[in-house]
Amino acid sequence: xxxxxxxxxxxxxxxxxxxxxxxxxxxxxxxxxxxxxxxxxxxxxxxxxxxxxxxxxxxxxxxxxxxxxxxxxxxxxxxxxxxxxxxxxxxxxxxxxxxxxxxxxxxxxxxxxxxxxxxxxxxxxxxxxxxxxxxxxxxxxxxxxxxxxxxxxxxxxxxxxxxxxxxxxxxxxxxxxxxxxxxxxxxxxxxxxxxxxxxxxxxxxxxxxxxxxxxxxxxxxxxxxxxxxxxxxxxxxxxxxxx
Amino acid sequence: xxxxxxxxxxxxxxxxxxxxxxxxxxxxxxxxxxxxxxxxxxxxxxxxxxxxxxxxxxxxxxxxxxxxxxxxxxxxxxxxxxxxxxxxxxxxxxxxxxxxxxxxxxxxxxxxxxxxxxxxxxxxxxxxxxxxxxxxxxxxxxxxxxxxxxxxxxxxxxxxxxxxxxxxxxxxxxxxxxxxxxxxxxxxxxxxxxxxxxxxxxxxxxxxxxxxxxxxxxxxxxxxxxxxxxxxxxxxxxxxxxxxxxxxxxxxxxxxx
Numbered sequence: 136x137x138x139x140x141x142x143x144x145x146x147x148x149x150x151x152x153x154x155x156x157x158x159x160x161x162x163x164x165x166x167x168x169x170x171x172x173x174x175x176x177x178x179x180x181x182x183x184x185x186x187x188x189x190x191x192x193x194x195x196x197x198x199x200x201x202x203x204x205x206x207x208x209x210x211x212x213x214x215x216x217x218x219x220x221x222x223x224x225x226x227x228x229x230x231x232x233x234x235x236x237x238x239x240x241x242x243x244x245x246x247x248x249x250x251x252x253x254x255x256x257x258x259x260x261x262x263x264x265x266x267x268x269x270x271x272x273x274x275x276x277x278x279x280x281x282x283x284x285x286x287x288x289x290x291x292x293x294x295x296x297x298x299x300x301x302x303x304x305x306x307x308x309x310x311x312x313x314x315x316x317x318x319x320x321x322x323x324x325x326x327x328x329x330x331x332x333x334x335x336x337x338x339x340x341x342x343x344x345x346x347x348x349x350x351x352x353x354x355x356x357x358x359x360x361x362x363x364x365x366x367x368x369x370x371x372x373x374x375x376x377x378x
Numbered sequence: 379x380x381x382x383x384x385x386x387x388x389x390x391x392x393x394x395x396x397x398x399x400x401x402x403x404x405x406x407x408x409x410x411x412x413x414x415x416x417x418x419x420x421x422x423x424x425x426x427x428x429x430x431x432x433x434x435x436x437x438x439x440x441x442x443x444x445x446x447x448x449x450x451x452x453x454x455x456x457x458x459x460x461x462x463x464x465x466x467x468x469x470x471x472x473x474x475x476x477x478x479x480x481x482x483x484x485x486x487x488x489x490x491x492x493x494x495x496x497x498x499x500x501x502x503x504x505x506x507x508x509x510x511x512x513x514x515x516x517x518x519x520x521x522x523x524x525x526x527x528x529x530x531x532x533x534x535x536x537x538x539x540x541x542x543x544x545x546x547x548x549x550x551x552x553x554x555x556x557x558x559x560x561x562x563x564x565x566x567x568x569x570x571x572x573x574x575x576x577x578x579x580x581x582x583x584x585x586x587x588x589x590x591x592x593x594x595x596x597x598x599x600x601x602x603x604x605x606x607x608x609x610x611x612x613x614x615x616x617x618x619x620x621x622x623x624x625x626x627x628x629x630x631x632x633x634x635x
Binding site for chain 1: 414415416417418419421428430432434435436438455457459460461462463464468470471509511513515516517518546548549
């Protein structure tokens with residue numbers, strides 16, 4: 136038994152689904168972005184640095200990052216998702232914070248908080264990674280001091296194949312073992328800031344999957360950078376009106 | 379807003395013009411889009427100026443209420459997402475989001491938009507439940523009208539998933555649409571001092587003394603209302619506000635027909 140052809144028709148097992156990204160989609164936020172990969176869409180909005188409540192959480196030495204991951208009630212592939220935090224969404228919010236924090240320098244903002252809200256109107260696996268990609272563009276859009284962008288994708292193994300960017304059908308593959316490994320990567324530091332895994336995979340294959348993922352993540356990185364460049368295009372000067 | 383800003387606001391209202399150059403009874407540009415979430419059975423996005431709201435419909439098979447064993451059920455939820463405004467906080471729904479959901483609910487329910495009798499699968503046992511969820515993306519004022527329009531468009535966009543009598547296959551959708559009878563359109567008129575304004579900006583909304591939300595059916599019947607704000611209104615004022623609301627509903631109807 137082998138997984139020979141990807142369910143959604145992608146040619147390569149390391150091929151990403153179509154990606155698009157846009158910065159500045161929410162005017163009220165200080166920074167915002169949309170990131171879409173296949174049928175998974177994430178919106179992120181950044182508010183802050185702003186005063187942190189409750190006060191006891193304030194840190195006089197540095198600002199803190201607070202992330203909130205939330206699926207809209209109609210965004211699941213099955214039944215309606217009950218609104219409000221769940222154990223799953225709380226954990227994802229936490230690992231998202233951990234994935235993003237290494238690129239931020241919040242020492243200039245003592246006692247303050249930077250809030251990142253991630254909302255998903257539509258999902259088809261890979262939502263936490265899409266959320267991290269969107270959040271990272273939104274943080275840059277908000278002008279938060281950053282060392283780099285963070286890019287994220289799920290890698291893994293479906294049956295006998297090392298796979299990048301699993302969709303829902305691949306995650307739910309039943310004819311053989313599946314490993315789902317969401318990873319976030321900081322290109323300039325060559326470090327991994329999010330790593331989770333469930334399923335079944337050998338150490339050798341895991342390392343191979345991460346290495347393959349790294350290459351595709353550079354493609355995502357490019358899309359993220361372009362989204363920001365697109366918003367902050369230099370003003371084209373009209374030659375006739377110069378001076 | 380500080381006192382000077384408020385003075386300026388009323389001065390310009392007196393001249394019949396608003397901050398952004400609109401007349402008192404002008405809407406901002408309305409842009410609608412449907413089927414924006416493939417995971418929902420129906421969905422829509424509504425933008426009014428910079429205000430943006432999305433609504434999604436999920437269909438669920440549920441037990442009917444004991445007093446209406448042959449009728450499907452309707453549920454409207456609204457989340458004022460903290461993503462959409464610095465003033466919204468995470469946590470359980472507050473008064474503002476509950477009111478928003480209930481006003482939208484009433485417009486849909488009381489206009490008899492959905493023929494709930496046709497949502498019955500098995501009397502007393504199984505009926506379709508229509509769950510509409512409204513999520514705000516950007517609050518630049520007038521979430522009420524944007525939400526009501528998004529909810530109606532999402533319902534019109536809804537198709538049933540496949541159902542074999544025991545399980546719903548959300549991955550497969552049929553072409554069958556919701557049984558829709560009448561389509562309500564809702565607009566809100568705000569009272570600022572002696573002036574009546576529609577489609578307010580965030581600042582105007584905050585400064586308003588009272589508001590009246592009115593839902594109309596196509597033949598001009600009023601099917602739901604909600605007065606907001608703590609300033610009382612005279613009957614003459616109410617009449618004026620209803621007239622203005624009706625005029626605006628006629629304008630917005632082109633988006634649902």
